[in-house]
Amino acid sequence: MKKILNKIFGILTLTLLSIVIQLNWIVLWVYVLEERYKYVSIGAHVMAIIIAFIVLNKKTQVYNKMSWMLFIVLVPILGCMCYFIFGRSELTKKTREKLSKTHNYYKKFLMGEKSDAELLKLRDSKNAYKLAKYMKNYGHYPIYKSDEAKYYSNIRELFEEMLLDIDKAQKFVFIEFFIVDKGYMLDRLMDILKKKIKQGVEVRFIYDDIGCINTMKTKDWKELSKFGIQFAQFNKFKPIVSVVMNNRDHRKNVIIDGKIAYTGGFNLADEYINRVERFGYWKDAGIKFTGKAVVNSTVMFLEMWNFIKETLEDPTEYIEFSKSKLESYNKIENRKEDAFLLPYADSPLDYETVGENVYLNVINNAKKYVYIFTPYLIIDSEMNKALVNAAKSGVDVRIITPGIPDKKMVFLATQSSYEPLIEGGVKIFQYSPGFVHAKCCICDGKYGVVGTINFDFRSFFLHYESAVLMYKCSAIEHLKQDFIETFAVCDKVTLEFTKRRDYCIRFLQSILRAFAPLL
Template sequence: MTKFWKKLANVVFSQRTTIILLLLAQVLFLLFTFFQLSEHSSAIYYTFTVLGLALAVYILNKPQNPAYKLAWIIPLLAIPVFATIAYFILTNQYSTRRVRNAHIKKCASTKPYLRQDQDVLTELDIEDKNVYRLARYVDKYGGYPIYKNTTVEYFRVGEEKFAAMVRELKKAEHFIFLEYFIIDQGEMWDEIHQILVEKAKQGVEVRLLYDGMGSQHLLPFRYDKKLEAEGIRCHVFNPFRPMLSSIQNNRDHRKICVIDGHTAFNGGVNLADEYINRKERFGHWKDTAVMIKGDGVWNFTMMFLQMWEIVDGEGLASDYDQFLPENTDEMPKSAPGYVLPYGDSPLDTENVGELVYLDIINNARDYIYITTPYLIPDNEIVTALGYAAKSGVDVRLITPGIPDKWYVRSIAKSYYKELIALGVKIYEYNGFIHAKNFVSDDKTAVVGTINLDYRSLYLHFECATYMYKVPAVMEVKADFLNILEKNCVEITVHDCAERSLWSRMVSAVLRIFSPLL
């Protein structure tokens, strides 16, 4: 009985409970204000109704995704007082403007260090004009050039990435940069943490950046201070605070590891035991990653430094040249194909992550194979996938059979029937698939952190590795076909029809508000 009360006390007085209660108090205050105004002041209520209508018109004319607009317009028309107050609180805040301005300035000031090699672009123009146009777009509007002389090693599961990462970290001589959405104590992080501490003692510069919400309830309070005391420079991106704020929506969902400027890791694998199947949460956890070596690593080096300096807030720029690779033995002298590591920010007007995906879909001729844990596509993605399938392209999607979030799966299922009717084939993995992969026509692939949902495409900081005519492209394809044959079940129109009325109703309602979830 004593254990029960002790456990209950730990829950009641925990940081998580405090945050939930404070957020709940703010929501209740908004609801109380709504009902008070509705019941006791018709003049104010009608004023807010008019204001809500005006806001709905304003949002309708904003250059935003239509589904995101709809998710706000419906509450503004249905409950104008509550929705109007919530909209002003969530969209007009100094913290959001400050981070946005800092991000714009940092990207502008670092642009000279991310110059596109025009010879590489000229070669690409001759080889494939479609890829040339994409590379030119990402360079000009995303800020990241495309490279040759870069090798890519593909990892089919998190365990493979972990083994390679440990091996490469142990070889570090100058610096280690880590940027992750989730860090959780366990076998994976404990081993990496030990290596980082040892490297810091050897004089290697170690920097760690982790997201304030992704790791909120997984790490001890003020864990960053503990790491600092161990010689690891550490920042928490956008620490989660119990305040209703739009900036809390913008999370750092990236997974980046850079070692000495010559080696980088990217993909869906966070630093927690479920990603390497040392802990089972939703059946077998299928994830993927890549290790790149060579010139293309520089994009990830600069991507990390940009974010680090924004979070650091000191306004100081690094001597970026000091992070160029010194050990040329680790740099390939030549390598087939082209590699484009790129990032995407929610604080600008460019949806780089989505446009890269759309480019692959629109230029596919034979097939497009996609894996994603969260299937909540917007109208542009659905239209592109449907047109590709109707035109004869083999379009296949793999999603989780065991979801980590019930409501996300419920929304995803609302798209199944629509996509199948368009000719898209959908399969469910007999576990949880967290990989975010695109592969098309034996020549193009993307492995990264970008899901097919609104959060990844519009609200999160993301990153990925685009490959063209790199040998690893065929490994991505082979991996897809292997799990398709051995670990997946195809979803049919009959399966969709068997869903209960209640299940379909829940999906329909959740789908309306999916851009805000």
């Protein structure tokens, strides 16, 4: 009963209700005016046409444009209002200027780092070299010949090792999560962080307000801050209509002394280690990496921290400390000579969709196979074409999606993507034991991507994301093994399955497919 009441009267529910009431009130008044005054009706339709042309000329995907134009034409008043509130992925001028200033300040510290991209050129790895150059020129993150990364298919194992590494921290621990929930994971982490703070270690923690709005209250954060943890709340959610509420910090990063970093699909909540069951078995993935590449993650975190705090903090102290603690790069024990790592971030700051472009590059360069983990498969025509073209060229393209969804409507939209992909030769698998939350991609045993970036519009165009691109790294073999083991417990989706679904479901899916970018 208590859980039901919490859901009914939760902060998120009340704030969303507040927004719905605001929208209904405005729409009601406009329609009342439209009924009484003909010029209001004419004005509304003229406005819809103008907005439709604005959408048509935007620098965004055609699929996204068509969805919004259809919505605006069908329901002019509501469509225009929703577009102004939810449809503009661009930031407000003030926010864009602030973010641009912060980004330009911090990118110079990474641009000053010596990239190992030229080594790829010397090794005749032309495709990898071109991708590395693209990432430095447009993503502003260099690639490093670094220590080996370790891939985790079990987040409980990752969590335990991460706690051990945090316990060894000497100077700083930087933590960034989209979702934080009270429970076993948070308690274990806080016990160690309290201990480290007493030892003089600096602890900073970024969390997304929307991600935590239904799990953590203001008093919870205040209580934790009493122990000396510095918190930064990303994009505080306000119960008023706002454009920037779309842009969330979806990243998950833990950086220890600038020499060890963790990232992946996991958040700080007990379902990620299957201590609590929500949607069957929760399948996720993560990665730990060490060495020079951690500089990217350190600067990435400090950029976000200072954007939130509206400061410009010199990161040199942290970068130099990291370097002083790393062993001579050429003498790292057990280091693979051809292991390259590129931690990177993507944001809605510009029109450079780095997250999607990395995936596209990997897919387009595949010769033998491409395997993908994603909880959501809501893609644009460009990604659809890349996957189908690869499959038609003889590449074994396989995608694993959930068997048990966390969001039913989004899952229907995901399933609506199946038919054209399967017809094009792409193989789709649904994870029978439960919910796949991992966001990974592997190509030909050479390239691997592990991070927070889903194959959907929100990750590609709206959210702040992060991932690690691996090239010729031993962790890629472990990632491949995880895919092979997971295929064994999946149900392969057939074309017959997509066609024989109930007519009502197929009709709903056709509507969802038309408005997919709006989800």
